[in-house]
Each structure stands twice: as structure tokens, then as C-alpha cells.
Amino acid sequence: MKERRRLADHKSKVTLSEVARLANVSEITVSRIMRNKGPISEVTRQRVMAVVNKLGYVPNRIAGSLASARSNIIGVAIPSLSNIVFPEVLRGIHAGLKGTDFQPVVGVTDYDLDAEEALIRSLMAWKPAAMILAGSDHTGSAQQILVQSGIRIAELMDIDVEPIDIAVGLSHRSAGYDSGRHLIERGYRRFGYIGHNWRDDRRAKLRYDGLCQALSEAGLQVVAHSMVEGASSTLAGRAMTANLLANDPTVDVAVYSNDDMAIGGVFHCLSAGIAIRERLAIFGFNGLELGDALPMVLSTMRSNRFLIGKIAVEKIMENLAHRSGPCVVDTGYEIIAGETA
Template structure:
């Protein structure tokens, strides 16, 4: 009677235990644990009965306790450079949609393009014993690489495949994307081309796009592409700042490749305000194919990537590793598309 009373008191206090659920369902606590962890070692009839009791008693599983017992958690850590980008948001949504179907939660870290923040975030997230880590880009500090390699958890790097990953990678070639933009600008008759992007030590993916652009410019026999570097993270006003810096340093520039649509679109609007004709006087190309790219005048020529497909592929790649499936490759290279519109 004493045990029964204490259990009743715990339920009235809102602290329902696994033993309470087991008692009401007529099963062992181990069976309840298996139902909570979605184990296949439970019959469907028993699973439904236990789930009904969990619902009725409003039992909340103790993930922390189960994590300590199993030395892991049903959590995947995703680290991105900024929360303000719709591209990264689309990637994360696809990761969440794919993993939640397997009862796996996602925890997000935001580095703001800071190597120091990434180190602190990765260390903190690893202390939560995630099932896997999804990062942005292939360039990380030696400390981050060491932490991840020593952790033993699966690691997937996204948004870049121009190098060797720590473990696995899903993305596209930024070098090739930059080269394709350069070929387009050269083919339309540009003679002096500039690139505006984040500082190379902050954004290695933008640097790869610049190097791809330089290769196309060199093949065309044109002067070296001007490189304007801005501090990350950037805002819309940096598009105007980048435009100003290009025209100050090289007034005869007739084509600019911005490393993101968030800079290219304000640059087009500023050109319209100043009476600079786009693309007749100045061709402009962006990167990302954001929602507004097709709505400005002239509409923005840009590079379309597939962040939603990337997120799904990364999550599935992680699940395959966790399920012990044989890997055919540790790298998935997605395609990009050069979308030519009115600005170039």
C-alpha cells in the first residue's frame, strides 16, 4: 500500500515514472523503455497499449537519463554560420523533417562565421552526446577537427565538396559554380570583372567561388578579377558598400559577381537609383537564387543551389551510417544551376 500511495502522490505531483507506466500497462519497465526508444523488439499490440498509457498518464520520458545509460542521445547537432539566411533555414528544415520521422531531434548551433564560436559550440554540443554532427563547409580549425575525430560520432560537412571531408560530405563544387559564372560574364563581353564576398579567412566557400571565377577570367585572357572582401556576417547594406568599393578601386568595372543574392539585390536597386544601367553598363550576378531574385528589375542572374535536397541527403547519409548500411561513397556531389535573367 505504501508503494502504491507513493506512486499516486508522484502522479499527482506531475512526476510520472517509467515504473508507473509499466504497472498500468502490465509490462516490464524494460518494455516501456523499448517503446519509448522505438525499438523493434516490441509487438505492435504491446506498443499501442504502452503508448496509450503514456498518453493517459502524460508521462514524459527522461531523455537525459537514457542518454547517460546508453552513452548517446537521440539528438543530432547542426552547426550553421548564420540564422539569417533562408538557404541555411531550408537545409535545416529538411534535416529536421527527415530525422524527426525517426524520432531524432535536432539542436542548432550558430557560429556567426566565427572560428572561435565554432570551437566553443562544437565542444558544447559534443558534451550532449549527439548521434551525429552536421557542419557547414570543409574548412575548420585544427581544434574542431580534433574534437570531432576523437568523439567517434559521424560527421557530415555540407555546402562544399572541393576537398576531403573529416568523415562525410554533401554539397556542390563552389569552384565549378564560380567558374560557370566567370564563363558567362566573359561570354557576354565583360572586360573588367570584380568579385564581392566575405573575407577569405571567414568564408572559404566564397573564396572557392572567387578562385573559380579567376580561372575563367584567366582563360579569357582578361585582367585579374578584383577581389573585395567584407567582414562576415554581412547585411543588405554591404551590397551597396561592395558596389562602392568596386567602383572606387576600378571605375571601369563592367561586371560584378556577388557571393550572395543578399548583396547582389541591393546593388541592383542602388544602380537603379544612381542611373547605372544594368546590365548595359554593369552586369551583376548573385549566388543562391533567393526568393526576391526574380522580383527585382532587372531580375537577378544567379546560381541556384539545392539546400533542401542537401539537408535531406545529409540526414539520410547520417541515418545510413547509424543503421550500419554499407557506404558506396563518403561524398555526395549535388548539381548547381546557373540561372540567367536580366542582370547579366
């Protein structure tokens, strides 16, 4: 009997009331001490903490959240972990959360809105304190769930449409536009575009639209396209660059859907002996660190992925309780002139 007691004590059953009993105080006192809430005398605190440490007591947040009707969970739904930009956003989120005791619960949607809806439902079941999503495209039901939840919602990456609550990101449309202006100013006239699946990556499409507008205003247009099915990758960028030049040898600049693709372009040129910039200029999007390390610095546009995640969290934390009307934070972008365009 004695042994059984000890086993039970040590494994499954170290609860608040156990601690309270051994420390000769009420449960609520222990609870207050664990949460640093309410006035507690130093003597009691130490006596209780001694017991806590001895038993290795870890408060059960599930019970706590149920009782207080609030959790310290932040739901995060991102489209993919393969595309480097999302881990970077996650990094920003983690950085913003550091020091708080909020925990992100991360799900991946694979760019599928129905999967996103299912994920949102599943995350909502944990009564998160806030939700962070990528983009502002959601199914009707998902949108409704988000709106009705009343919690803070941050929609990241994109600020081209009105958010439910908070949007943090940049205008991809005007980023594309400014890329176009920049390249026109540098004297390029025969534009090629190398991209990937627009259905998944709607923001790439927005940048393309912006680019076209800039060209059109200058009486120009994209004269050749090479689009790859599926996701962006450096290998795809390499292949599509070869493809583009084969289709239309007159292009003097290739604009890529992102840096992964553009770096593939650089590699193709290096290995095919094509003079970058003189023969073909290359312009990307994102400003990945890698672009900086290339034999020639990649010309691109920096988006601040880390910052987007971090600021989203900060905005949420500013007032966890109430939405304050749609709020848009523009994290901007910055042209990196580089050496490839």
C-alpha cells in the first residue's frame, strides 16, 4: 500500500491540491503563487515553492485554461514549410513571442483553402488567444469563424485587401510595379518573366500584375514567359531560364517570381557562359541572404519576412483583448540594386 501511494504520488498525480496539502495552504494560494498574482507573503511563497520543487509540480495548463476560459496558445496557419519565407516568418513570430508565455501551435495548409479551413477549426478548438494566418484568402466559413471568434487575427504577407483585424506585410502589387520602374530606368526594354504556379502563390501574381502595369505605362510589355508547373525552386528557375532564352533570344532582362527562381537563373547563366547583365539581366524578389553570397550579388527586392512575423505578434500583444478596427502595417520593401540587373 505504501509503495503504491508513493508511485502514484510521483508519476501521474502531482496536482495543485497535493501541493497545497503538503504546504498547509489552500489550493488558491498555490495557484496565486504559480501565477504571480495577488498578494502573497514571502514566507508562504517560499514554503510553497519548496514543496513545488520537491514534487516537481508542473501546473496543468489545460485545467487552467478551462477554468479561466483563456489559453496562452497562438494559432498559426502557414501555407508551407518548404518555401523558405515561411520559416522566416515563423522565426519572427517566435522572436516576438519570446519572453511571453504564449505558445504557437503551427499548422500547414499546403496552399489549400479547404485545408486551411479545417486547420482553423482545429486550432480554434484550443481557444487560442489569437490567430496568425498567411494571406487574406479564406473560405467563407473560415472567414466567418475568424470574424465571430472575436480574438485577434493577424493576416500576414499581403496588405492589398482589407483585413479582418490586423494585416502585416507589403503591397505586392506595388512591389512589382516598382521593380518594373527600376528596371526600365536602368535601360532594359525586352522583358521576360519566369514564374511558378500562380494559383498557389497569389502574391507572385500580384507582383506580376504590378510589373505589367509599370511596363504598360512605359509603352512596354513582357515579351516572353516561362512558367513552371508547381512550386518555385532553384532547379526550376535554371530550367525555365534556358527555356526562356530558347523561346525568345531577344529578351534582355528576366524578372523572376522570387529569389529561388532567380538564383536558378544565375546558375544557368554561369554554367552556360551567358554574361549576366550584359547579355541577360536577372531580377528576383525576396532578398534572401543567399543572394548576397552569390558570385555576383543578386538584384532583387527585399521583403522583410522576419519583421512581418515579429510585428504581427507585437500588434497582437498591444491589445490582446479587443480588436480596434482594421489595422494595416506596411513593412515595406527595398530594392537591392545588386550586380545582376
